[in-house]
Amino acid sequence: xxxxxxxxxxxxxxxxxxxxxxxxxxxxxxxxxxxxxxxxxxxxxxxxxxxxxxxxxxxxxxxxxxxxxxxxxxxxxxxxxxxxxxxxxxxxxxxxxxxxxxxxxxxxxxxxxxxxxxxxxxxxxxxxxxxxxxxxxxxxxxxxxxxxxxxxxxxxxxxxxxxxxxxxxxxxxxxxxxxxxxxxxxxxxxxxxxxxxxxxxxxxxxxxxxxxxxxxxxxxxxxxxxxxxxxxxxxxxxxxxxxxxxxxxxxxxxxxxxxxxxxxxxxxxxxxxxxxxxxxxxxxxxxx
Amino acid sequence: xxxxxxxxxxxxxxxxxxxxxxxxxxxxxxxxxxxxxxxxxxxxxxxxxxxxxxxxxxxxxxxxxxxxxxxxxxxxxxxxxxxxxxxxxxxxxxxxxxxxxxxxxxxxxxxxxxxxxxxxxxxxxxxxxxxxxxxxxxxxxxxxxxxxxxxxxxxxxxxxxxxxxxxxxxxxxxxxxxxxxxxxxxxxxxxxxxxxxxxxxxxxxxxxxxxxxxxxxxxxxxxxxxxxxxxxxxxxxxxxxxxxxxxxxxxxxxxxxxxxxxxxxxxxxxxxxxxxxxxxxxxxxxx
Numbered sequence: 001x002x003x004x005x006x007x008x009x010x011x012x013x014x015x016x017x018x019x020x021x022x023x024x025x026x027x028x029x030x031x032x033x034x035x036x037x038x039x040x041x042x043x044x045x046x047x048x049x050x051x052x053x054x055x056x057x058x059x060x061x062x063x064x065x066x067x068x069x070x071x072x073x074x075x076x077x078x079x080x081x082x083x084x085x086x087x088x089x090x091x092x093x094x095x096x097x098x099x100x101x102x103x104x105x106x107x108x109x110x111x112x113x114x115x116x117x118x119x120x121x122x123x124x125x126x127x128x129x130x131x132x133x134x135x136x137x138x139x140x141x142x143x144x145x146x147x148x149x150x151x152x153x154x155x156x157x158x159x160x161x162x163x164x165x166x167x168x169x170x171x172x173x174x175x176x177x178x179x180x181x182x183x184x185x186x187x188x189x190x191x192x193x194x195x196x197x198x199x200x201x202x203x204x205x206x207x208x209x210x211x212x213x214x215x216x217x218x219x220x221x222x223x224x225x226x227x228x229x230x231x232x233x234x235x236x237x238x239x240x241x242x243x244x245x246x247x248x249x250x251x252x253x254x255x256x257x258x259x260x261x262x263x264x265x266x267x268x269x270x271x272x273x274x275x276x277x278x279x280x281x282x283x284x285x286x287x288x
Numbered sequence: 289x290x291x292x293x294x295x296x297x298x299x300x301x302x303x304x305x306x307x308x309x310x311x312x313x314x315x316x317x318x319x320x321x322x323x324x325x326x327x328x329x330x331x332x333x334x335x336x337x338x339x340x341x342x343x344x345x346x347x348x349x350x351x352x353x354x355x356x357x358x359x360x361x362x363x364x365x366x367x368x369x370x371x372x373x374x375x376x377x378x379x380x381x382x383x384x385x386x387x388x389x390x391x392x393x394x395x396x397x398x399x400x401x402x403x404x405x406x407x408x409x410x411x412x413x414x415x416x417x418x419x420x421x422x423x424x425x426x427x428x429x430x431x432x433x434x435x436x437x438x439x440x441x442x443x444x445x446x447x448x449x450x451x452x453x454x455x456x457x458x459x460x461x462x463x464x465x466x467x468x469x470x471x472x473x474x475x476x477x478x479x480x481x482x483x484x485x486x487x488x489x490x491x492x493x494x495x496x497x498x499x500x501x502x503x504x505x506x507x508x509x510x511x512x513x514x515x516x517x518x519x520x521x522x523x524x525x526x527x528x529x530x531x532x533x534x535x536x537x538x539x540x541x542x543x544x545x546x547x548x549x550x551x552x553x554x555x556x557x558x559x560x561x562x563x564x565x566x567x568x569x570x571x572x573x574x575x
Contacts, residue, residue: 030334030360031386055360056334056385058484069386070543073336077483077539085485086333086359090413095429113433117406122439128397130383130390133360134409136436140429168433183432183454260386269550272386276546 004213006240008195009258010248011212012149013038014240015193016102019147022047027101028055029133033067033257035102035149040064040252041244051081053099055133059083067257069272070279090134098143102193103135104261105148105167107159110226112169112189112201114148115162122164132166139168139186146189151261153194155225170203195262196220198237205229210237255279299422299460300496306521310475318499318525319345322354322465325375329357329463329495330364333486335385335544338364338536339469341529342501344573347371357463358382359412359487363536363549366390367569369402370561376403378461380412387549391556406439413487415461419494427455466495468518469533471541473502477523478516483539485517492522501529503541535569 016038020026024047026039043050043064052061057076065075084093093099105114106129116135120126138144146167150157169189171179179185192199197211197220207229208220217230240248248258255275263271319342322328328346332338343364346354353375358365361382368374370392382393396402410430418426427446431437437456446457468491471482477500481488492498500518505528532538535545535552548568555564 030381030383031388033386056336056484058333058486070546073483073537073539073543083485085489086409086487087413087417087490090409091417094410124400125398128394128404131379131381132406132408133381136408136434137410137430139432139434165433165435183429185432188433268388269554273547273550276550280547 004239006245007259008212009034009151009262010240010245011237012151012193012195013041013248013258014244015198015237016147016149017042017045017244019191019193020047020050020100023049024145025051025053025060025097025099027053027099029101029103030055032102032104032261033253034151034261037067037248037253037258038102040067041247044247044252045244053089054080058086064252066251066255067253068255068279069257069275090137094134094137094141094144096143098141098145100145100147102147102149103167104150105157107157107162108148108150108192109159109162109169110205110228111171111203112148112192112206113162113165114167114169114189115164117164117166119163135167139184139188141186144186146186148189148192150192150194153196153220153223155223158224158226160226169201172203172205174203196223199228208234210235212237213239298424299419300462301422304521308476308520311477311520311523311526312475312505313525313527315341315345315501315527315529318342318527319349321497321499321525322346322349322351324351325353325355326464327355327357327462329466329491330361331466331468331486331488331491332362332364332533332536333360333484334362334381334383335536335549336484337469337481337486337488337538338362338533339467339501340364340367340534340536341532341573342467342469342499342527343368344570347373357412357461359491361390361393363390363552366392367565369393369396370556370565374402376405378405378407378412380407380409384549384553385544387546387553391553392561395556406436408436411456411458412461413490414458416487416490416494418458418460419462420490423460425457425459428458430456430458461494463491463495465497465499466491467499467501468492469501469529469538470518471503471538472506472511472514473500473526474506474508474511474520475526476508477518477520477526478508478511479518479523480511480514481517482541483537489518489522492518497524498522499525499527501527501532503530503532503538504528531573534573
């Protein structure tokens, strides 16, 4: 895959951006640079009227700027359309308006149900994650559009059975009526963009919509802990356009924050230190 | 059930006096309001406007068995956990932004040293709104299809009196003490946040006692020109605490100290929490 003239991060940014509809509200998580890069790209290309709902900063805003580590809060606070309290977002907006949101699951099953709470036994967990944020609140709301992204597609993340269900996808062969009867009025996880392909969830399971260039069905099956539907003629994910690549590299994310989500542990921390040093170096006024 | 951990299940009905007072006092005096075992509500959001100076003073005063309510918890929560002051945590997200998992919280949660009470954005937001409204609970559409109820057996369901709908009865969350750090505040507690509102107005209004720590104490006219984010009617103590969120941010005055926090997440897993706190945080704040 090293013959490609784009990175997997850039391809994922473009695939995420492609799911965004013009004019919608795009919810950001905390330190989710990959989808944020995609949201900015979407607003500069096919979705010029979308709004950003910045969680750090608590604003509804049309502002975007170069992605960074240090200056995301100042960016969110820079002349937003409106500053919002979290009760307004959760209690007043979500029940009637909803947002599109790409979140990153610790585990996902065949039907798009997710876990962001613990790995292992709940009472004595092997791993405790930061928490669900609002993901467990979305399932009753039809207006919410829930997407997932996974930078490292492997069997630790794509599992047959979740250790805890904190985000709602689908149940096998369940009718819409049965779903609504148990309170799940929302549509559940719709699509997932990983470093291997783009996938759709339904009551029939996970289906590949496209595989990235150089990825074959066997690669996906080897990295997925459950059966995944891949048609023999499954298309190749469209390559990023030259203009999208230019926007990402030169304007939206010249510091390459998008790559952070592919790193963990010591390499990630080393990369963060480099970025902090680089961003702190130039003399610039950080006060908005 | 679980009342010892989640606190009273009834909303407070004793009124605040709400009258103008000069509420300024020292940090030491204000934190005296925090008692062992209290439900302690901390404001801010991740690494933004975190009441770090107040958290350090709570540790200095030796408080124990606190039940931490911290909507989106960051450094202030992690130092309280690391310092051994926390018995339980109610939070929907506990992390250090781009620096990832909060190391002392993660260690304590995985080793069973504290009790994690699973919360979401909605259960905390509606819980505080219930307390503000003076009702024992609010009916909320949430959790459908998840395992959340199985780990919150203390939560009851309630049927609509008007239809067949069933809701989660999210109980009132009444912090014994809430602490909010702000950019500017007058002597009565009228405050301008300067950055993310988070849930801080609801937190302050729901609590029995509310402490505001502020970068600067200003006159009421200065607040009025910007519009108060929080009114003094919800505030009991006002403390001048410059750089009171550091190493988290208090925009527009200062950004978070990400370089120091990167050192922190490296030091803690090596068992160096106490040494780091003393040499890098307390030494810098007392200088």
